[in-house]
Amino acid sequence: MLKQTLSQKQQQGFTAMQIQQIKLLELPALELEERIQKELEVNPALEEGLPDDEGRDDSERLDDETMPDGDADILLGDYRNEDDIPDYKLREWQDRNSRREEIPFSAGAPSINDRLVEQLKYLPLTERQQQLAPYIIGNIDEDGYLHRGTEELLDDLAFRAGIDADAAEVEEVIGLVQSLDPPGICARDLRECLMLQLQRLPDTSARTTAMYILSRQYDDFLNKRFDRIREEAALSDAEMKEVFDLIMQLNPKPANGWGDDAEAAMIRVHPDFIVERLGEDLLVSLTAGGDVQPLRVNPAYREMLEDYRSSAKNRSRERRETLLFVRQKVEQARWFIDGIRQRREAMQRTMEAIVRMQEDYFRSGELSDLRPMGMKDVADMTGYDVSTISRVSSSKYVQTDFGVFPLKYFFSDATTNDQGEEVSTRMVKQLLAEIIETEDKAAPLTDTDLTEALAEKGYQLARRTVAKYREQLGYPVARMRREVV
Structure with a gap:
C-alpha cells in the first residue's frame, strides 16, 4: 500500500514538472526573463550562479528515498486537519488561492479611454453628466465605437451603477463624448x-x-x-x-493610432534567436533573453537536507516541518532548473532544424527559396513531438541578415507548379498579392480572373483556393476593390 501511495505521488510530481516545462517552453525571451526573476523572488532555494560539485544541481533528484524511514509519506495533503498544517503551508495555500493572472500592460501608457476621461474636464458638464460620461466612455471598444444601444446602457446604469437615467440624458452625453478627440469617437456605426x-x-x-x-x-x-x-x-x-x-482619407477606426506609443511598447519584438553567416556556415544562437543566466540550488538549502539525513534521530515536530519546507523548495528549484535546461535544448535543436530545412532561404533571403515545411517535418528531424515544435514556434522570433521574422513565417504548405516542382504557398500568396496590387482599380479582377492569371504564371489552382488565399491576404472581393479613377 505504501509503495502504491508513493508511486502515485511520484507520478503527480512528474506531471507537475511536465506542466512547468511546457509553460516555460511557450514563453518568449522577455517573458522568460520575468518568469525567472519571479521564481528567484519566491523560492529562496534557487539562486543565480554556476552549479558546483560538478553539476550536482542539474542531476541530483530528491526522491522519497532521501527521507528517513517513517517520513517518506509526510508530503502535501497528509495533514489530518488545519490545526496540523504548518504555518508556512497555510500561507502558501492562501497566496495561491488569492493569486490572479493579470495581462501585462505597458506602465504609464494611457489607454484611449483614459485620454477621453482626461478631456472631460475641459467640457462644461453638469454634475449629472459627470456621472454618466465616464460610464459611456467605458463602453467604447478598442476601435473607438459605442456598439451598445441606448436601452442597454440605461439598463446597465440602473442595475450596475444604480443611476436612474432617461434616454434623452444618455443621448446628450453621447453627443458630448463625440465632441472629444479623436474625431469620430463614440460613433454607433x-x-x-x-x-x-x-x-x-x-x-x-x-x-x-x-x-x-x-x-x-x-x-x-x-x-x-x-x-x-x-x-x-x-x-x-x-x-x-x-x-x-x-x-x-477619413479613419474608419478612430481609436487606432491614439495608442501608438503604448502599442509599440507592448508589441516591441525581441528576437529569441539569431541566425548569422560566418563564412560558408550558418550559426544559430539564442539571444541574451533566450540564453538565460545559469541557475543553481542554494548550497545552504542543500546542506540543510544533508544535515537532515545525518540526524535522523532528532526529529521534533518543528524540525520536521522546517525540513519538509526545505525539501519542497529544493525540489521546486531543481524542477525549474531542469525545465530551463530542457527549454534551451528544445529551442536550439528546433531552430537548427528549421535552418537546415530552409538553408537556401537563410543564405539568400529570397522568398522563392522558402521551401514547403510543416511542423511534422521539424518534429521528425528533431525527434520531438509536433506539440513541442508548435510551442517552440509560438510567439518566438528570429533575427536574420534580412530582418526579424516570427518562426511561424517559415512554415507553409506546398503547392505544385506546371513543372511538377513543389513550392511554398507563401510564394504563391506573394504572387497573388502582386497581381491584385497591379490590377486595374476601375475594373478589379474577379477570383476567376485571378485564377487564370496565376495559371498563366505556372500555378494551377482551384478558384476556391485562390479565393481562400485572397481572403487570408486581406483583400476583399473584386466589387469592393473597385475605385474611382
Whole structure:
C-alpha cells in the first residue's frame, strides 16, 4: 500500500514538472526573463550562479528515498486537519488561492479611454453628466465605437451603477463624448463615424457632397455603385473622384493610432534567436533573453537536507516541518532548473532544424527559396513531438541578415507548379498579392480572373483556393476593390 501511495505521488510530481516545462517552453525571451526573476523572488532555494560539485544541481533528484524511514509519506495533503498544517503551508495555500493572472500592460501608457476621461474636464458638464460620461466612455471598444444601444446602457446604469437615467440624458452625453478627440469617437456605426469626422472639416462643396452621399446613398456607397451615386448626385467624373478621395482619407477606426506609443511598447519584438553567416556556415544562437543566466540550488538549502539525513534521530515536530519546507523548495528549484535546461535544448535543436530545412532561404533571403515545411517535418528531424515544435514556434522570433521574422513565417504548405516542382504557398500568396496590387482599380479582377492569371504564371489552382488565399491576404472581393479613377 505504501509503495502504491508513493508511486502515485511520484507520478503527480512528474506531471507537475511536465506542466512547468511546457509553460516555460511557450514563453518568449522577455517573458522568460520575468518568469525567472519571479521564481528567484519566491523560492529562496534557487539562486543565480554556476552549479558546483560538478553539476550536482542539474542531476541530483530528491526522491522519497532521501527521507528517513517513517517520513517518506509526510508530503502535501497528509495533514489530518488545519490545526496540523504548518504555518508556512497555510500561507502558501492562501497566496495561491488569492493569486490572479493579470495581462501585462505597458506602465504609464494611457489607454484611449483614459485620454477621453482626461478631456472631460475641459467640457462644461453638469454634475449629472459627470456621472454618466465616464460610464459611456467605458463602453467604447478598442476601435473607438459605442456598439451598445441606448436601452442597454440605461439598463446597465440602473442595475450596475444604480443611476436612474432617461434616454434623452444618455443621448446628450453621447453627443458630448463625440465632441472629444479623436474625431469620430463614440460613433454607433461606420456611417456616423465618417459623418462626425466630416463635420469637423472645412466647409467645402466636396464635404457637403460627401455628407449627402453618406446620409442619402449609404448603401450605394458601401457597395461601390458609382454610376448610381454619380447620377443621383449629378456629379462629374472629377467631382466624383474629389469626393471619394475625401471620404477615403477619413479613419474608419478612430481609436487606432491614439495608442501608438503604448502599442509599440507592448508589441516591441525581441528576437529569441539569431541566425548569422560566418563564412560558408550558418550559426544559430539564442539571444541574451533566450540564453538565460545559469541557475543553481542554494548550497545552504542543500546542506540543510544533508544535515537532515545525518540526524535522523532528532526529529521534533518543528524540525520536521522546517525540513519538509526545505525539501519542497529544493525540489521546486531543481524542477525549474531542469525545465530551463530542457527549454534551451528544445529551442536550439528546433531552430537548427528549421535552418537546415530552409538553408537556401537563410543564405539568400529570397522568398522563392522558402521551401514547403510543416511542423511534422521539424518534429521528425528533431525527434520531438509536433506539440513541442508548435510551442517552440509560438510567439518566438528570429533575427536574420534580412530582418526579424516570427518562426511561424517559415512554415507553409506546398503547392505544385506546371513543372511538377513543389513550392511554398507563401510564394504563391506573394504572387497573388502582386497581381491584385497591379490590377486595374476601375475594373478589379474577379477570383476567376485571378485564377487564370496565376495559371498563366505556372500555378494551377482551384478558384476556391485562390479565393481562400485572397481572403487570408486581406483583400476583399473584386466589387469592393473597385475605385474611382
